[in-house]
Amino acid sequence: MNGDEYLDLRLGDFLERLGTGHPAPGSGSASALTVAFAAGLVAMVARRSADSWEDSAGVAAQALLLQARAAPLALADAEVWEQALEALETAGGDTKPKGELEQKLDLSAEVPVQIAEAAADTALLAALAAELGEGAYRADAAAAAVLAAAGARAAAHLVSVNLAIQEGDDRLVRARASEETAADAAARALDAGR
């Protein structure tokens, strides 16, 4: 399945695909789409807050950009994950990363890092919307922050269990920092959105 076609799937078809037993799309793709949903919610809150929040248009623009960054990562993750699985199967029981396998695993680690970073930014933006957006929609912004934080946490976990990643690896450091940033932002958003 090629790139654009993948993102053009109806939501129901995508959900069905998730449950088919095929390994991709998997948790990385689901995380990326969760972040994209969260970013969409932030854009909605910002747009609904135009009358009371001077910076709302700028927040909406940023949210839409983050959505555009996160959504294609659903496909990217499915692709690199499938390739990594194929390389793992080819390598048989030997899970020690070498050569092509190592390269595929490396690639499959980078995408979740990007998901985690997009998630952290989305959570920060959602926290801002929860604090300054229109009162009636602050709960939506808080929900967006929680979704984004979940995406960051899941993506960071995927990085940490990747066979190509060792403790201290820069990608793991970035993913964990994003996870932490997103969690803090979600806590702030929940406080503000009550």
Add this chain to the structure above:
Amino acid sequence: MRTVAVTLSDSELVQRCRASDPEAWNELVERFSRYVYAICSQGFRLSPADAEDVFQDVFTRVYTRLDTLRDDSALRPWIGQLTRRRCLDLIAAAGRVQPVEEVAPDGRETSVDELDEAFAVREALAQLSEPCQEMLDRFFARDESYRMISRDLDLPSGTIASRISRCLHQLREELEGKK
């Protein structure tokens, strides 16, 4: 050393060109050369040789007909229109498309409209403060994360989104001020 400030408005630039200020003419060509080339190459997909012909012709016409420009602030749209006409004339002469008024081939006019918008944004962006330009470029053009922007510009990460919003607000004001 350049004596014409790049911050001159288009109207001021036109006035100085009309007063036969050679530096102003240099500035005019410099300011609009990328725009004209972009219309030729990206909007109409002309070859480099054809684009060069159109470029020479457009600036010759600007030089000889500047007095016919009614609204000095409409310099860019005027140059854009001249360029589009010359591109279409050249294409039509080569028998590649229909004559000017009927032409809207494969979305090329849309592409030129987008170029106009992109150049307007670029100009407005140039009027913003350096930090604003830097931040918008990093986030929207270079796809950098808030964390990376915060680290490189030595700013608290929690303030980046707000700063970008304020810069976007200023950009919008610049763009609306030019309409």
